[in-house]
Amino acid sequence: MSTNSSITREAALRIGLAALELKVTPRELTLAIAEKIDLPLTETKLATCSVELLREAMDGDGGICQMEKEDLKRAVRLLWGEGVSGSDLPALDAYLEGDMPGSIRLACASNTGEILDGHFGSCERFLIYQVSASESRLIGIRPTLDTETAEDKNVARANLIADCDVLYVQSIGGPAAAKVIRASVHPVKIPQTGPARASVARLQASLASPPPWLARVMGMEPPSLAQFASMIDEAEEEEA
Template identity: 85%
Template sequence: MSTNSSITREAALRIGLASRELNVTPRELTLALAEKIDLPLTETKLAACSVEDLREAMDGDGGICQAEKEDLKRAVHLLWGEGVSGSELPSLDAYNDGDMPGSIRLACASNTGEILDGHFGSCDRFLIYQVSATEARLIETRSTLETEHAEDKNVARAALIADCDVLYVQSIGGPAAAKVIRANVHPVKIPQTGPARTSVSRLQTSLSSPPPWLARVMGISPPSLAQFAAMIEED
């Protein structure tokens, strides 16, 4: 059963948090709920889900596991949207591969809306931006919930953003940073919490005359070295 087109983004966040409470994967819980609740899974339908509904979905025919009553209660409250911080996910911008020639891809660690406020090993999601010198688009939000069950969470998180060129985080440990670099992503610490778009704008201003580290990311020679290259060619 495919659930990609049968669930809203808000509902996906609630299910993801509830699945963590129940120690199952978001996909497992989504499929279990789909057997109990008519598709599509919306916030309104999740808000009507009872503890009994969830129990039957979990351990009924084809269920995924049994759960303690208190765990079920906490999970149901999350499905209702209670205590779900940052549940208002930002709107995405339209994007197709090749739309922005010369752009790079940036991942920002986030827990709240479109705010850069996440630590690499504990953030709820990564905001994915396509950035050029003249334009920036938020093209995806990627939940990190699936990485919680990985044997090496840092490797799983690095793999989640392996198609990105740069990572912005509030903090990241040395071993985790090494795994991000191994995935060919350049980590940058932005300790101050703030709108992700502010940091994206700063990155944009650097693209036309990038510092050496950013030039390497972009696959070009740093401007400071260009004059020497020109001199060599003249000789």
């Protein structure tokens, strides 16, 4: 099998770095992965690699090496493109706690670059944005790899974003949503795949006059309830 014609330049870079981590040659690793993933090997296909897949490809009788779990995790992250110069993962914006008064924190489930295209239980990472009425910043990228071995994967994923106020996902089941809400995060389904920044911009535009659910997230009294309370106060004043 020819590997050169079956691999993109970006995928070759990721495999080369992962091979260094695993102390094997890039060709050996390419052939091992090709036994588990259909050719041609692309960035998107490499992003489906898991610790279990890599272990099956490399361990056991006839395997090209025996590696510890932490080594496999680091290799998988490289195959995903994390920390790889020129990968499709977006650059982070500078941020210090307290930089953006009145802002909220948003997690977006993602599998590809800066795209909102992830399901809660299977997305590869969460993109973390700090959002105010005047600006938004990408302040973190949190891989979900370590949640795969948790006793309750949904709880582990909810804990991973527990410092966020809102979660955007393509889909999420009822039991998983309940665990996200228990972590004080408000889940919102965004079924249409698209740039995460576009969804962030829509959220940002709504901060000035938030709908009731968002007002609660922001710790504000929903506008509709505030209006109703004002009417009650006026009525009480007239009775007095």
